[in-house]
Amino acid sequence: MPGRRKGKKAIVGIEAAIVLIAFVIVAAALAFVVLNMGMFTTQKSKEVMNQALNEASSALEVDGSVMAYVSTSGKVVAIYIPLxxxxxxxxxxxxxxxxxxxxxxxxxxxxxxxxxVAAPASTPVNLTRLYEDSATSTSINATFYIVQSLQNKGVPAFNVLEVGEKALLVIYLPTDLELGPYQSFTVEIRPLAGAPLTIERMIPPTLPVGEVINLV
Structure with missing residues (x-):
């Protein structure tokens, strides 16, 4: 009889060990699932935040001074925005x-x-010539010029502005839309991704005829 009691205790001990091991395995599996889901959620949150940041910030920025060309009429007929x-x-x-x-x-x-996008402008850029090229239009129009290209050594083959390159947006204003002193304008550039780039300027009181002026 004493021997049998010892045998039963051994069996109970093995069963308890098996149950304990099963609990440990299940707990480890659950912990792995929870940890994995936590890492996945963190990664998704990071991606959403990065995407929101990209959408909230503009992909383009003004690279220097916004300029304007004053025609013989004494009014601004072209606007130049470096990008x-x-x-x-x-x-x-x-x-x-x-x-x-x-x-x-x-x-x-x-x-x-x-x-x-027009063919790359000459270097240095002749702003008056760019205005004359646009003056053939009878309505307002805007043309992008890649003035500093890293692709194909300036050969006009791409319409994509890459990092490190520079573009010039030339906006031509027909006679009925020319801007005089103290008048203001707003240009909004809306790419596919990112927030629009908004440029606001006012025409200065003094407009020298036939010259390119800086707009503050």
Missing amino acids: KISPGQQAVDLSTDKIDVVVRLPNGTFLKVNSG
Whole structure:
């Protein structure tokens, strides 16, 4: 009889050990699932935050002074906006169907005035010549020029502005939309990704005829 009692205790001990091991395995599996889900959730949260940050920040920024050309009429007939990729942002496609340029003038708001990307401008850039090239149009239009390219050594083959490159947006104003002293304008550049870039300027009181002026 005493021997049998010892045998039963051994069996009970083995069963308890098996149950305990099973509990440990299940707990470890649950802990792994919880940890994995936590890491997955953290990664997704990071991606959402990065995406929200990219959407809230503009992919383009003004690279220098916004300028304007004063014609013989004594009014501004062309606006020049130098552009580059913002730090930490990706390349921007400047094709007509990939970006939108909106111009707000005292006479009204004009949507989708961009006419695409022209051949690279000469170096140094002749702003007067760019105005003359645009002056053939009878309506307001905006043209992008890649003035500093890292691709194909300046050969006009790409409409994408890459990091390290520079572009110049030339906006031509026809006779009925020319800007005089103290008048203001707003240009909004809307790429596919990121927040729009908004540029607001006012025309100074003194406009020297036939010259390019800086707009503060």
